[in-house]
Amino acid sequence: MxxxxxxxxxxxxxxxxxxxxxxxxxxxxxxxxxxxxxxxxxxxxxxxxxxxxxxxxxxxxxxxxxxxxxxxxxxxxxxxxxxxxxxxxxxxxxxxxxxxxxxxxxxxxxxxxxxxxxxxxxxxxxxxxxxxxxxxxxxxxxxxxxxxxxxxxxxxxxxxxxLKLKLTLIAAAIATALVGLAVGRLASTLALRPLAELNRVADAVARGKLDARLLAEQDRDLGGLARSFNQTASALERRVAADARFAGDVSHELRTPLMTMLNSMQLIQNHRAELPAAVREPVELLGDDLDRFRRLVIDLLEISRDDGGDRGSREIVRIADLVRAAADATAGREVTTVEPEAEGLTLQADKRRLERVIANLVENAEDHAGGCKGVGVEAGGLGVIITVDDAGPGIAAEDRTRIFERFGRGETSGRGRGVGLGLAIVARHVQWHHGTIQVTTRPGGGARFIVELPAKTS
CATH class of the missing domain: 3.30.450 (Beta-Lactamase)
Incomplete structure (x- = not known):
């Protein structure tokens, strides 16, 4: 232009x-x-x-x-x-x-x-x-x-x-330049339109929409690029689907021996007083690792279900009731505060996915960040804003994107014991509901997770 x-x-x-x-x-x-x-x-x-x-x-x-x-x-x-x-x-x-x-x-x-x-x-x-x-x-x-x-x-x-001649020539030069800019903009728009489409589709693939494809395969200039891109996207989709099936199959296969081990561990812990003192500490450590193993299997099943194309089911839910029930049950105490204007907000949601979002955030605060300081629900943003505060050291700015990746852990946040799938599942489920999630610093210290969802008044 x-x-x-x-x-x-x-x-x-x-x-x-x-x-x-x-x-x-x-x-x-x-x-x-x-x-x-x-x-x-x-x-x-x-x-x-x-x-x-x-x-x-x-x-x-x-x-x-x-x-x-x-x-x-x-x-x-x-x-x-x-x-x-x-x-x-x-x-x-x-x-x-x-x-x-x-x-x-x-x-x-x-x-x-x-x-x-x-x-x-x-x-x-x-x-x-x-x-x-x-x-x-x-x-x-x-x-x-x-x-x-x-x-x-x-x-x-x-x-x-x-003077009139001079002003006319100056005006003609300016008008010609403006016309040139307009023609240049039109030409650049027409020339770059396929690239803009490529950028849009590539961004969709990067955000997890692996079925996005370019429709310019018949274009004489960009047909080859479009076909190569579509082939790459198809191969990636097949690979992700295969990995999801593999993770799902492995998780399902692990569930039976895992349940056996958990039941056996529960039996051993019920007779803990009868165990020799030297054996009790290893048994406790084994119990903790089995619990982490259980969570990992559950998270792998959840991820593989999403990657496998599970569309879920939408129903109208009252957000305040769902958040209150999920957060308080996960924390084992009342941690939820709902503002009066948010009591009547509803959302077309997958109840299981939304409950998992709240449970994972509260569980993350309880297990890895010094405890959950509170869960808030208020009207605003896209419709409703849900906040989860913890008592941890907070999350460094450079880690606030990484923690939502699979097996991603903040290097400076002190959250080293997590298996790294809980927040990835949260991000996927929030995106499925057309919402957003971000991390900021809580006033007084710690981290604050902010979820915005497109709710409306019932």
């Missing part, structure tokens, strides 16, 4: 400069020649009125020795000046017999060198200012030595014409 605009500006500027130069020179030259011609004619008429018929020794515009010419008896210079043809001249003056004669204008306004040139026998013209107005002063020799006739012609009309 800028290239089109600059090209149009350069071309229009060059054209404007050339046009200005040619037209202004032509108009100025025409004005000079017209003024000089009129002044020469008036000088000839004055000479005829003063000296009678011209003698052969008086060339039209060349100095000659005509000293033999004498004024006709009874002729006054001012009378002859009054009889000269009417022209656009603003002043007419004559220097005859060492004396100035003038109907209008003052000889003192004429440049001395212009007077000397005309009295020396040469026709001369020059642009000057008289009383602040631009005029063209013209001097023509009268035929006798040291005698000349002078006029000045107004240049206001010419200057106004040149």
């Amino acid at each position: 800028l290239a089109y605009g600059l090209l149009a500006l350069v071309l229009s500027t060059v054209l404007a400069v050339v046009t200005w130069s040619v037209v202004s020179d032509y108009l100025t030259q025409q004005r000079d020649e017209s003024a000089e011609s009129v002044t020469s004619d008036n000088a000839a008429a004055l000479r005829y009125g003063l000296f009678g018929a011209p003698q052969p020794c008086v060339p039209a515009r060349e100095r000659a020795d005509c000293s033999g010419l004498t004024l006709q008896p009874g002729v006054q210079v001012l009378q002859v000046l009054r009889t000269l043809p009417s022209t656009d001249a603003a002043a007419s003056m004559a220097y005859v017999d060492d004396e100035w004669y003038s109907l209008t204008g003052r000889p003192s306004d004429l440049p001395p060198d212009l007077i000397r040139t005309a009295l020396g026998g040469n026709t001369v013209h020059r642009r000057i200012e008289v009383s602040g107005q631009p005029v063209l002063a013209v001097g023509v020799p009268m035929g006798r030595p040291d005698e000349a006739y002078f006029e000045w012609h107004p240049l206001t009309a010419l200057d106004n014409t040149l």
